[in-house]
Amino acid sequence: xxxxKTNFIESVFLIIIVMICHTILxxxxxxxxxxxxxxxxxxxxxxxLALIFFLIINKLFSPFETKDIIDIAEYVGGNxxxxxxxxxxxxxxxxxxxxxxxxxADTIKTIYLQDVPAWIICLVFILVAVIANLYGFNNISRxxxxxxxxxxxxxxxxxxxxxxxxxxxxxFPILGYGADKTFLSGIGNxxxxxxxxxxxxxxxxxxxxxxSKKIGITSILISGLFLFLTVTTLLLLxxxxxxxxxxxxxxxxxRSIQFGKFFQRADALFILVWVLTFFSYLSVIINYVLRITxxxxxxxxNALYIxxxxxxxxxxxxxxxxxxxxxxxxxxIYKYSTLIVVFVLSFVVILLGYLKKRKERGIVQISERNISxxx
Numbered sequence: 484x485x486x487x488k489t490n491f492i493e494s495v496f497l498i499i500i501v502m503i504c505h506t507i508l509x510x511x512x513x514x515x516x517x518x519x520x521x522x523x524x525x526x527x528x529x530x531x532l533a534l535i536f537f538l539i540i541n542k543l544f545s546p547f548e549t550k551d552i553i554d555i556a557e558y559v560g561g562n563x564x565x566x567x568x569x570x571x572x573x574x575x576x577x578x579x580x581x582x583x584x585x586x587x588a589d590t591i592k593t594i595y596l597q598d599v600p601a602w603i604i605c606l607v608f609i610l611v612a613v614i615a616n617l618y619g620f621n622n623i624s625r626x627x628x629x630x631x632x633x634x635x636x637x638x639x640x641x642x643x644x645x646x647x648x649x650x651x652x653x654x655f656p657i658l659g660y661g662a663d664k665t666f667l668s669g670i671g672n673x674x675x676x677x678x679x680x681x682x683x684x685x686x687x688x689x690x691x692x693x694x695s696k697k698i699g700i701t702s703i704l705i706s707g708l709f710l711f712l713t714v715t716t717l718l719l720l721x722x723x724x725x726x727x728x729x730x731x732x733x734x735x736x737x738r739s740i741q742f743g744k745f746f747q748r749a750d751a752l753f754i755l756v757w758v759l760t761f762f763s764y765l766s767v768i769i770n771y772v773l774r775i776t777x778x779x780x781x782x783x784x785n786a787l788y789i790x791x792x793x794x795x796x797x798x799x800x801x802x803x804x805x806x807x808x809x810x811x812x813x814x815x816i817y818k819y820s821t822l823i824v825v826f827v828l829s830f831v832v833i834l835l836g837y838l839k840k841r842k843e844r845g846i847v848q849i850s851e852r853n854i855s856x857x858x
Contacts, residue, residue, distance in 0.1 A: 487620040488690045491698060496631040497624065497767055498685070498702035501678040503634065503709050504764045507757050508586050510675055511714045512732040513814045518669050521659030523715045525669045530707030533676035536826065537699045540683070543837040546844075549692050552683040552829060553778050555836035568832060569779035572680070573772055575824045577792065579677075580768040581799025582812045584608050587761050588800070589809060590731050594754070605800040612765035613793045616773065617786060623766045630759055635709065637756050641733070642712045644740045644749075649719035675710060676703065677821030683829055684771055769793060 489497065515522045547555055553572075557565035588604035596604065615623050658665050682699045686692050717732050720739070737750040769792050776788045803809045 487624070487688065489624055489688055490690050491694050493624045493628055494685060494689060494694070494698045495701050495705070496627050498678070498681055498698065499631065499705055499709075500627055500634070500760065500763050500767055501681055502676065502702065502706035504583055504587075504761060505675065505678070506638075506706075506710050506713050507733055507760065508583060508731060509810060509813060511710070511717050514672050514675065514710075514714055515718055517672060518665050519659035520654050520656060520718065521665040521669075522718050523654065523711060524657065525659075525665050525672055526675075526707065526711045526714050528666060528669065529673045529675060530703065530711070532670065532673050533679065533707070534700065534703050536673075536830075537679060537682060537703060538696075540830065540833055541696050541699060543833045544686070544695070546837060546840040547686075549687055551686050551778075552832060553775060554687075556832050559832060559835045559839060564832075566779060568828075569775050571824060571828065572684075573775055573779075575820055576680070576768060576772055576775075577795050578799050579817055579820070580765060581796045582803070582809065582817065584761065584765060584796070585800040585803060586809050586813055587731075587757070589806060590734065591754070591758070594734070602797075602801060606797060608761060608765055609793050609797050611762050612769050613789055615762075615766040616769050616789045620770055623763070623770060627763045627767065630763055633756055634760050635705070637753055638709055638712050638733075641736055641740065641753070642716050645716055645720060645736060648739065649716075651719065653719050653722065654715075671818065671822065673826065674818040674821040676706065677817070677825050678706075679703065680821075680825045680829065681771060683833070684774065688774075765796075769796070 511522075514525060518525045544550075544555075547558075550558075553565060553569055556568040560567075584605050585601060588601045588608065591604050592599060592601045615626070679699070679702075682695070682702075685698070686695050689695060689698075713733055716736055720736060734750060734754070737753045740749040769789060772792045773785065773788050776792070777783065777785075782788070803812055
């Protein structure tokens, strides 16, 4: 079984690397398309909702100091519920990571490697992630620790470099299609924070389990800021009805950046940073699925499971046949899968665990009082 432990900063970076990969893909354009000019306001709104949701979950987790949702599922429904939740989580994470890697690989193919099939690019990403996991979780954590500042800096550079080209009028009307679209139907955009699913799994690997609350709050706020800057930049640069279509919306923005006369293809530098980001992302994802699998099976066969997980992710990358299917999987299937698995199913399981634990404590307290009265 994996025994590696992480500190506060390492844990925050591990969560963020998973959260921001969707932002690098087509998420900003998806949010702008759904709520138009109120996109920045909507991002603030869903960030607050995601934060509130996590704080509620963290409260429900309080009786289970060193447990994750797989342990809670076993506590609530025995081995059967444990296996069901493990399988659902595994399928959800594998499918989404496969789609994300394929989406990014398709972009790399379109921009630089037109003659190379996307599946070969996906295979390279997966092989690197497999090697990283074979070397151990500590190495993944260290690499991510070094890489994360550059990732966060990249979007800040984009925002500042393009600020002079912003058209402020594009944020009006401030409520876009209306308050109902922004705050009612727009609540569905909380799927952008679907990767907080890892916060339900992270407690057993923490050096200080009590830091899980600070880790969740910090990672959600930083990821929300990353998404806000990306969405705002895209909206202020292009009309929302046309901005960001085609390749990655964030890549389109980098094409307009120039650092002097001698470095006019800044997009290549950003692509390099994002390639490293996805290498790290997939390494982290495989490791978390490995942890779920080991807990579900009770086996310590790291290498075997790493290969099986990698093959499963690669199979997923072969399913979509074109960019339309990729975008559908990324923005529709992922959205509703996340809302069901992360924000409904997970909440129900953790709530049941909390209520069961509270009931047991109540019974114990009543028994202790009865014994005390008899004495």
